[in-house]
Amino acid sequence: xxxxxxxxxxxxxxxxxxxxxxxxxxxxxxxxxxxxxxxxxxxxxxxxxxxxxxxxxxxxxxxxxxxxxxxxxxxxxxxxxxxxxxxxxxxxxxxxxxxxxxxxxxxxxxxxxxxxxxxxxxxxxxxxx
Numbered sequence: 001x002x003x004x005x006x007x008x009x010x011x012x013x014x015x016x017x018x019x020x021x022x023x024x025x026x027x028x029x030x031x032x033x034x035x036x037x038x039x040x041x042x043x044x045x046x047x048x049x050x051x052x053x054x055x056x057x058x059x060x061x062x063x064x065x066x067x068x069x070x071x072x073x074x075x076x077x078x079x080x081x082x083x084x085x086x087x088x089x090x091x092x093x094x095x096x097x098x099x100x101x102x103x104x105x106x107x108x109x110x111x112x113x114x115x116x117x118x119x120x121x122x123x124x125x126x127x128x129x
Contacts, residue, residue, distance in 0.1 A: 005029055005030055005031040006029065006030050006031070006052040006053055006118075006122055006125065007030070007031050007032075007033045007049070007050075007051040007052050007053070008025065008030050008031065008032050008033065008051055008052070008053045008054070008055060008118075009032075009033060009034040009035065009036065009042070009045055009046050009049060009051040009053075009054045009055070010022065010032060010034075010035045010036075010055050011035070011036045011037075011038075011039070011041075011042040011045075011054060011055065011056040011057060011060070011065065011068070012037070012055075012056075012057040012060070012084065013037050013038055013057060013060040013061060014057070015037075017057065017084070017107070018035050018037075021055055021084075021114065022035075024111045024114050024115065025114075025118075028115065028118075029122070030053070030118060030122075033049050033051055034046075034048075034049045034051065037060075038060045038061050038062040038063060039056075039060050039062055039063025039064055039065055039067055039068030040062040040063045040068070041062075042054070042056060042063075042065075042068040042072070043063070043068050043071050043072055046072050046076065046079065047072065047075060047076065050076065050079075051079065052079070052080060052122075052125055053079070053080045053081070053082060053118065053121055053122075053125075054069070054072070054079060054080070054081050054082070055082045055084055055105075055114075055118075056068065056069060056081060056082070056083055056084065057083075057084050057085060058083055058084070058085040058087065058092060058096065059085060059086070059087065065083055065085075065096075066083075066095055066096060066099055069081050069083070069096075069099055069100060069101065070099050070100075073099070073100050078128070080102045080103075080121045080124065080125060081096075081100060081101045081102060081103075082101065082102065082103035082104070082105060082117050082118065082121055083096040083101045083103070083104050083105070084104075084105045084106075084107060084109070085104075085105075085106060085107060086106070086107040086108075088106045102120075102121050102124060103117035103118075103120060103121050104117070105117050
């Protein structure tokens with residue numbers, strides 16, 4: 001893996017969840033370059049900052065994570081998405097994967113689960129480069 005840190009945007013309507021994810025990623029091989037608190041903001045932030053990876057909650061106000069991911073992928077197909085949700089229902093997981101999610105994390109999560117999902121996604125990015 002190269003020395004370039006992969007850039008991440010965190011999207012969650014819960015301030016505490018964003019803070020927890022930020023703290024998990026601090027000191028790792030990732031750089032949090034932006035955050036958003038709903039799907040509508042996510043589209044704007046991701047298109048402006050062009051991160052490698054977006055960690056996005058599914059259930060959010062204004063625009064849910066699946067809708068935001070689909071909109072972003074139209075203009076930025078190389079962006080990887082790790083979906084985060086408290087709903088582990090098979091239909092939700094299938095919808096996320098069918099719409100292009102490369103990883104899925106169920107709340108409540110621990111640091112190891114988040115870092116494992118990011119490592120698998122980072123490997124996919126490195127293989128493409």
